[in-house]
Structure formats: C-alpha cells, structure tokens
Amino acid sequence: MNETNDTIKLINRRRSVRAWETTSITPDHLKSIIHATMRAPTAGNQMLYTILQVDDQQKKDKLAITCDNQPWIAKAPLVLIFLADMQRWYDFYGNSGVKELCEKKNLTYRTPQESDMFIAMCDALIAAQNAVIAAESLGIGSCYIGDIMENIEIHREMFNLPNWVFPITMLCFGYPKSKNKNPKLTPRFDEKYIHFHDEYKRFEKEDFNDMYKKSIEEFNNMEKKPSGVENYGQRFYLFKTGADFSVEMERSVKKAIKDWNEAKS
Numbered sequence: 001m002n003e004t005n006d007t008i009k010l011i012n013r014r015r016s017v018r019a020w021e022t023t024s025i026t027p028d029h030l031k032s033i034i035h036a037t038m039r040a041p042t043a044g045n046q047m048l049y050t051i052l053q054v055d056d057q058q059k060k061d062k063l064a065i066t067c068d069n070q071p072w073i074a075k076a077p078l079v080l081i082f083l084a085d086m087q088r089w090y091d092f093y094g095n096s097g098v099k100e101l102c103e104k105k106n107l108t109y110r111t112p113q114e115s116d117m118f119i120a121m122c123d124a125l126i127a128a129q130n131a132v133i134a135a136e137s138l139g140i141g142s143c144y145i146g147d148i149m150e151n152i153e154i155h156r157e158m159f160n161l162p163n164w165v166f167p168i169t170m171l172c173f174g175y176p177k178s179k180n181k182n183p184k185l186t187p188r189f190d191e192k193y194i195h196f197h198d199e200y201k202r203f204e205k206e207d208f209n210d211m212y213k214k215s216i217e218e219f220n221n222m223e224k225k226p227s228g229v230e231n232y233g234q235r236f237y238l239f240k241t242g243a244d245f246s247v248e249m250e251r252s253v254k255k256a257i258k259d260w261n262e263a264k265s
C-alpha cells in the first residue's frame with residue numbers, strides 16, 4: 001500500500017474500537033471532534049442533521065439493550081447519535097410564514113418527503129464520518145452502531161424526537177484500552193469487486209467463490225457447522241440479513257418512514 005501522507009495513513013490504520021478506557025474525552029478533544037464534524041460538506045449548506053450527545057448513563061444503559069444488546073454502548077465515554085433532521089427547517093418555515101406565502105402565491109407547500117429524508121441522512125452520515133476521522137487523529141477509537149435505527153418508538157420517547165427527525169446512526173467513542181492500541185485491520189474485498197468503471201457488473205458463481213474465498217475457506221474448516229447450513233452464503237444470511245435484528249430494523253424503519261410521510265407541519 002502506497003501511503004502518501006499522514007491523512008491517508010490515518011484512514012488506512014483506523015478500525016472500529018469497542019473497548020475503551022473509562023477516562024472521559026477531554027473537553028478540548030470533544031470540542032475538536034464536534035467542530036470537525038460540523039465542517040463536513042452538507043447539501044446546500046443546510047446542515048440537515050443534529051448531533052445528539054447522550055450524557056445520561058441511564059439512557060446509555062438503555063441504548064445498550066434497545067440497540068440489539070451491545071453492552072459496550074453503556075461503557076462508551078462519549079455517545080453521539082446522528083439525527084437526519086428536517087424538523088428544524090420546517091419549524092423555521094412555520095415561524096417564517098412560508099405556508100401563508102405559498103397560499104398567497106398559489107404554490108404547493110412541500111412537506112418533507114422520502115427524498116428529503118435521504119438527503120438529510122447523507123448529511124448526517126457524512127458528518128459522522130468526519131467525527132470518526134477527527135477522533136482517530138486524536139487517539140480516540142470509535143464504533144458505529146447501526147442498530148439505533150431499531151425500536152423507533154422507544155428512541156423517539158427517550159430523546160423527544162419528532163417525526164421529521166430520524167436517528168440514522170450512532171457513534172461510541174473512547175480512548176482505546178491499551179491492548180487495542182494497534183489493532184489488526186479487518187479484511188476488505190478485492191478492489192475489483194468494489195470499484196467499477198462506467199457500468200455496473202453483476203457477478204457469477206465463480207466471481208463470488210473468489211470474492212469470498214477466505215470466508216468460504218473458514219466456513220469449510222469449521223468443525224461444527226450450524227445444522228442444515230451448507231455453505232458460507234447460507235450462514236451469512238442467517239447471521240446478518242435474515243437475523244432478528246434485521247427484521248426489527250425493517251419494521252422500525254418502515255414505521256419511521258410512514259410517520260415521516262404522515263406528519264403534518
């Protein structure tokens with residue numbers, strides 16, 4: 001790997017950290033992380049996101065359960081939830097008499113649709129990744145928690161989230177426990193399976209056999225395979241895509257989209 005500068009080196013050595021010292025993030029470090037997060041590119045410079053910092057230990061404890069039982073969430077010195085947020089703009093429009101303007105001018109008053117939700121999610125995720133990289137540069141490890149998308153009703157109640165606000169991701173941060181200071185990198189697929197030119201390509205069985213070669217080998221070497229499971233693809237599906245947490249995420253996100261579409265300004 002041709003590591004040309006410190007930024008590339010930093011990105012290439014980062015990996016998710018789920019075990020932290022109990023030490024709090026210093027106020028200077030926190031300030032730098034939040035500032036760098038807010039410097040992320042944002043659609044139309046609208047900042048369609050809110051960073052919700054969870055300080056309350058009881059709430060962290062609850063998140064460790066509601067986000068698919070991941071106990072390390074409760075132990076994270078810093079927890080930030082990234083909210084895709086159209087509510088702020090619509091509250092502003094409401095305060096600015098935009099509806100009345102639209103009536104006067106015979107224009108349709110657009111309320112937030114799925115497209116607005118998606119663009120707000122882009123903003124929130126891009127900001128989140130700035131936070132990850134800023135933290136890494138300060139010696140602070142982080143881990144995304146996608147399961148914050150589950151249990152929407154509980155999370156709405158816990159954090160007072162209106163319907164045009166959606167928790168798209170959560171980040172846990174902390175100074176890595178010393179044994180995790182030089183972690184082994186997780187593998188990635190070969191670039192040829194991820195980076196295309198000019199058009200999309202679908203793969204055949206032989207491509208997949210090569211793409212998942214290592215995982216297939218590991219599966220084949222397993223002493224005790226799950227019953228009835230014949231190959232790595234079947235195992236992976238049961239473990240991730242078909243697992244209970246995916247089913248709950250599907251339910252929760254469907255509900256959030258329905259509420260988003262039905263909300264009134």
Ligand SMILES: Cc1cc2nc3c(=O)[nH]c(=O)nc-3n(C[C@H](O)[C@H](O)[C@H](O)COP(=O)(O)O)c2cc1C
Pocket residue numbers: 014015016017018070143144145146147169185186
């Ligand atoms: C959108 C997203 C959601 C994730 N959700 C979780 C999660 O709920 N729990 C967890 O332990 N890791 C989670 N991760 C971390 C991934 O497991 C991790 O990034 C992946 O295994 C690659 O490892 P690396 O980050 O160390 O390179 C998530 C990562 C992303 C990008």
